[in-house]
Amino acid sequence: MEGQEGLNRQVPVPICVPVDFGSILSAMDRYDVAIIGGGGTGAAAAYDLTLRGFKVALFERGELTSGTTGRHHGQLHSGARYALGDVNIARECMSETLILRRIAHDCIEYNQGLFLALNEEDCALTDPFVEACISAGIPAREIPVGEALSMEARINPKAERAVLVPDGTIDAYRLAMAFFASAKARGATIRHFSEVIGIDVVSGTVGSLLIHDLLNGREYRVQADAVINAAGPWSNRVAALAGIDVPVTAAAGSMVAVEGRIVNMVISRLRRPGDGDIVVPQRRLSIIGSTQQKTDNPDGLQPEREEVAFLLSAADELVPGFSLQPLRAAWSAARPLAGRTGDDGRAISRDIAIYDHGSLDGVKGLFSIIGGKATTLRIMGEKVADAVAGFLGVPVACSSADHALLPHSAYWRLP
Amino acid sequence: MRLTLRIRRGLPMEARYEFFVVDMDGSSTLLDALEYLRTGHAPDLVYRHSCHHGSCGTCSVRVDGKERLACLLRLDSLDPRPDGVTNAAGTQTGDPLPITVEPLTVFEPLADLVINPGLLFRSQPERLSLLRESEPVAKENQTTSEVADHMQNPIPSYRFEDCIECGCCVSACPECASSGASTAVPAFMGPAALAALRRETINRPERREELMERAGLPDAVPACKRHLDCSRVCPRAVYPAKHIELLRREIAK
Numbered sequence: 001m002e003g004q005e006g007l008n009r010q011v012p013v014p015i016c017v018p019v020d021f022g023s024i025l026s027a028m029d030r031y032d033v034a035i036i037g038g039g040g041t042g043a044a045a046a047y048d049l050t051l052r053g054f055k056v057a058l059f060e061r062g063e064l065t066s067g068t069t070g071r072h073h074g075q076l077h078s079g080a081r082y083a084l085g086d087v088n089i090a091r092e093c094m095s096e097t098l099i100l101r102r103i104a105h106d107c108i109e110y111n112q113g114l115f116l117a118l119n120e121e122d123c124a125l126t127d128p129f130v131e132a133c134i135s136a137g138i139p140a141r142e143i144p145v146g147e148a149l150s151m152e153a154r155i156n157p158k159a160e161r162a163v164l165v166p167d168g169t170i171d172a173y174r175l176a177m178a179f180f181a182s183a184k185a186r187g188a189t190i191r192h193f194s195e196v197i198g199i200d201v202v203s204g205t206v207g208s209l210l211i212h213d214l215l216n217g218r219e220y221r222v223q224a225d226a227v228i229n230a231a232g233p234w235s236n237r238v239a240a241l242a243g244i245d246v247p248v249t250a251a252a253g254s255m256v257a258v259e260g261r262i263v264n265m266v267i268s269r270l271r272r273p274g275d276g277d278i279v280v281p282q283r284r285l286s287i288i289g290s291t292q293q294k295t296d297n298p299d300g301l302q303p304e305r306e307e308v309a310f311l312l313s314a315a316d317e318l319v320p321g322f323s324l325q326p327l328r329a330a331w332s333a334a335r336p337l338a339g340r341t342g343d344d345g346r347a348i349s350r351d352i353a354i355y356d357h358g359s360l361d362g363v364k365g366l367f368s369i370i371g372g373k374a375t376t377l378r379i380m381g382e383k384v385a386d387a388v389a390g391f392l393g394v395p396v397a398c399s400s401a402d403h404a405l406l407p408h409s410a411y412w413r414l415p
Numbered sequence: 416m417r418l419t420l421r422i423r424r425g426l427p428m429e430a431r432y433e434f435f436v437v438d439m440d441g442s443s444t445l446l447d448a449l450e451y452l453r454t455g456h457a458p459d460l461v462y463r464h465s466c467h468h469g470s471c472g473t474c475s476v477r478v479d480g481k482e483r484l485a486c487l488l489r490l491d492s493l494d495p496r497p498d499g500v501t502n503a504a505g506t507q508t509g510d511p512l513p514i515t516v517e518p519l520t521v522f523e524p525l526a527d528l529v530i531n532p533g534l535l536f537r538s539q540p541e542r543l544s545l546l547r548e549s550e551p552v553a554k555e556n557q558t559t560s561e562v563a564d565h566m567q568n569p570i571p572s573y574r575f576e577d578c579i580e581c582g583c584c585v586s587a588c589p590e591c592a593s594s595g596a597s598t599a600v601p602a603f604m605g606p607a608a609l610a611a612l613r614r615e616t617i618n619r620p621e622r623r624e625e626l627m628e629r630a631g632l633p634d635a636v637p638a639c640k641r642h643l644d645c646s647r648v649c650p651r652a653v654y655p656a657k658h659i660e661l662l663r664r665e666i667a668k
Contacts, residue, residue, distance in 0.1 A: 063463040063473060063529070070465025070473075106545035171546055173471035193461050193529065214461050215526040216426060257468040264549040282470055283546075283576055284651075300454035302447055329444070329487060331467035407545065409536040409580075 031057040031189070033388055034209055034224035036196045036238050037231035038062075039069035040172075040374055043179035044381025044400070045228055050186035051403075052389055052396040057222060058188060059211055061195035065176045067298075068232045069374065071333035073255050073289035074282045075266055076100065076108055076168035077375040080115065080140055081273055082350060083132035084125075089350040090136040093375045097166060099401045100175070100378065106407060107175040109281070113167025113266035114148050115140075116159040116318060122270045126161045129270060133165065140165045152263050154319050167266040169282055172374060177408035179377070184414050185406055199227065199242040199366070206242065206365035226388045229368040232336040233298035239368060244361040246368045249337040251345035253290035254303035256311045258325035262286045267318050273346060276314025285328055288315035293344050298334035338371035352380050354387055365391060416441045418490060419513035420448065422460070427524040433457075434513060441491030445516070446474050449485060449528075462528040469650060472581030476528050477517045482583035482648040485516075519586035535582045538601070538608035540626060544618050546576060577651045578610055584645035584655050590638055603638035606645035606655035613658040630662045639663075 033049050035042045038060025046058045060066075079093030101110055117123045126142065133140035141164050148155060148162035184190055191211075197219070198210030208221045231238040233250035261281045269277035275291045288311045295301065308330045315322035337345050338353035352372040358364035369384040382398040389395055417438045424433045435456065437448045446464055453460045465471040467486045474485040478493075493514055522530035584606040585591050594602030612630055616623045630636050639659045646656040 062461075063465060065465045065471075066463070066473075070471055071467050074470075106547070109546050110548050169546075171470070173465045173473070174545070193526070214459055215529065217459070255468070257470075261549075285468075285470070287468070300447075300450045302443065305442075329468035330442075331486070333467075407543075409539060409543075412531075412533040412536040 028208065028221050028223050029057070029189075030223040031055050032224070032392060033057075033226045033228060034059065034222060035228045035230055036209075037067070037229070037234070038064040038180075038190070038192060039067050039230065039232055040065070040176040040179070040377035041232070041369055041372065041380045041384075042228070042230035043176045043183065044377045045230055045369070045384050046183040046188045046190065046381075047179045047186070047405075048378075048381040048385040048398055048400045049388065050183050050188045051399050052385060052394070054389075054392075054394070056183065056188040057224070058183075058190045059194040059196050059209070060190075060192050061214065062193065064180055064190070064192050065173055067234065068333050068335060069176050070173050071255075071331060072172050072374045073278065073280045073287045074169050074172055075278060075280050075289075075375075076110070076170045077373055078113065078140075078166040079136060079138050080113070080129075080133050080163075080165040080167065081268060081278070083136045083138060083140075084129055084272060086349050086351070087132070087136050089352070089373065089376070090133075090138065092352070092379055093373060094136065094138045094166075096376050096379055097168070100170070100375070101168075103378075103401065103403065104175055104178050104405050107171045107178055108168055109283075110168040111264045111266070111281075113165045113268060114152060114155065115163040115165060115268045115270040116148070116155060117161035117270040118156060118159055118317060123160050125272075126163065126270060130163055133163075138165060152265055152267065154262050154321065155267055156318060156320055161270070163270060167268070169266065169280055170374060171282070171408075174408035175374075176377070177411050178405040179381070181406040181408060181411035181414065182403075184411055196238065196241065199238075201242055201363050201366075204362050204364055206363055224365075226365045226367065226391055228384055228388060229366065230384070232370070233334040235336060235368055235370055239357070242357070242363050242366055244357055244363055244366075246355060246370065247338070247340045248370050249339060249341055249345050249348060250295050250298040250334040251292050251337050251348075252295040252298070252301050252332050252334050253292050254307045254311065254330065254332045255287055255289040256303075256308055256315070256330045257282075257285050257287045257328040258322060259285055259328050260325045262319055262322060262325060269318060276311045277318075279315055279318050279322065286319075286322065286325065288312065288322065292335070292346060294341065295334060301332035301334060303330045303332050336370050352376065352383060354384055356387060356391075358391070367391075416490060417511075418448070418493065419511065420452075421513035421515045422528070423515075423517040424460070424527050426526050430524075432515070437490075439490060441489065443490050444486055445476075445478065445483070445488040445490065445493075446485040448490060461526055463530075470579060472579035473532075475519055475581040475583050475586070475650075477515075477519060477586065479515050482519065482587050484581060484583075484650045487650060519582055521586050521588070521591045522582060530582075532580070532582055534601070535580055535585055535605070535607055538604040539611050540608070540615060540629060543611055543615055576614070577653045578607060578614070579651055580607065581650060582607065583648045583650060584610075587644040587648040589642050589644065590640055594638065602634055604634050606639070606659065609635060609639070609662060610653050610655040610658040613662050627662075627665065631666045636662050636666060
């Protein structure tokens, strides 16, 4: 931000003196904010902070979006799935759905969604479900099953009730890359294959980061006045570099994709969130998601054979014949849930949690952001940027909902 | 199943091949194998990946010289051949040949299997329309009457955007390789960009004139010499060569 004192401070370079600590510092890249983690949350935080005028750098140990972000099943959540019981995230999903359709429309196939009640229990839940949606601001509407069948000919004809909701499909990779492109165009430094291997804490304040460049094997340091830990299910490993703990549960979920776009709308089972209850079309393929189980290690996840068989049979209940389509891929991703649990993690809220490690752990300037959904990436960026801007004493308001994002391709077009 | 992977490692100027033995379920993919190596013996192995289901187009590599998506390539489809070496007793040793994994060609190599995909995106026409709601529109090679027929029938809602921008076709194209495509102004814009251009002429008829003019320039359709490798390696059956030929015909009209 031009004319803002306190931003982009340059340490004066001493001339004609022996090398001392000060000159080493001045040779180091300096940023207002360093972000650790190149997923959707980091991308949105980088964009938001550059819009507010901060000098930002982001470090991701792999390719951008290679952790959790790229692998989700692609549902643009209206929030309906969480309306019963997890109302905060349901509301946020709805308002973010509207914003994303405005700022990132070319990353979205907006074909709406249907919730299907397939048995007595589902039917009994239908009225409370619609009421919960409406009270969370989600315009859900029960429609006759015949009308649902005329919208989607291949859904289970034995469905007893159907509810129309404003769901859609997101291109997971492109949406995050649109945020990265927009951040890069505004001057953010974004480094992939750059693993943060050290966080220096000096007198209770976060100081420099030690980075390992995996492309050339070199290590270097950067200076940052504030650091955001946006490492998702790896957040606790990052926090441990600063000697602190972040409560995060890595919940592994498996998904299966088949060839063929067998529906245009997102088809969900009308029941409380469970395994294998969402079918999402993505361009010319269809995906059934997902399972969920707690995992200790979010790296190198692979689905079990039984999970694949279970998911395909669950998909057949919603869209008969799903499993007859040629199998394309089965894969797993680790969701980062805020909090800890002994069970599979379904009971943990999808709420967004921000940890200010200054007040919590005595490490000023370090913030962690955990939880949320792919749909809520923008507001996750906004919330953590609010916290960081407050800490840096530069209270500029968020404007990331006001501008259309650049297309994903701009990230790679830009030098 | 047991496989030996021969993986290109290091910076472009000092690249070498390293051998890794993996023993994984045959239903695992090459990407699963790379993940297994990175989280075990080779923590500094770098490769691109994101969606793990053939939708983002980041994990394309060359496997035994052919462009593939690592995430869709099952290990049991690799069918390692015995190396044919006979031992002193005259019987085959039966050791499988290693599978060679290399980065895409043509693109700027960064390290190990990582390339910079910028060339592909810089070659595309600007302001491409991307995803949108499903709508009953034509398949790429449908006639006008077939389109009209589909409009009246309820089912088919086609999506055009099959190209996942993986760069396989660019890497496989001999013209891209020989025309200095990695330079700032390549002599051939490449098959992916031309396929995207043709799709855009159908998606956005109002841009047709401008786009057809672009397609006729020397670095576009005329630079294609019909090698057809693009269509052979495309993992999403976009068949770029077909689109280039259709553009060629329209230009000739």
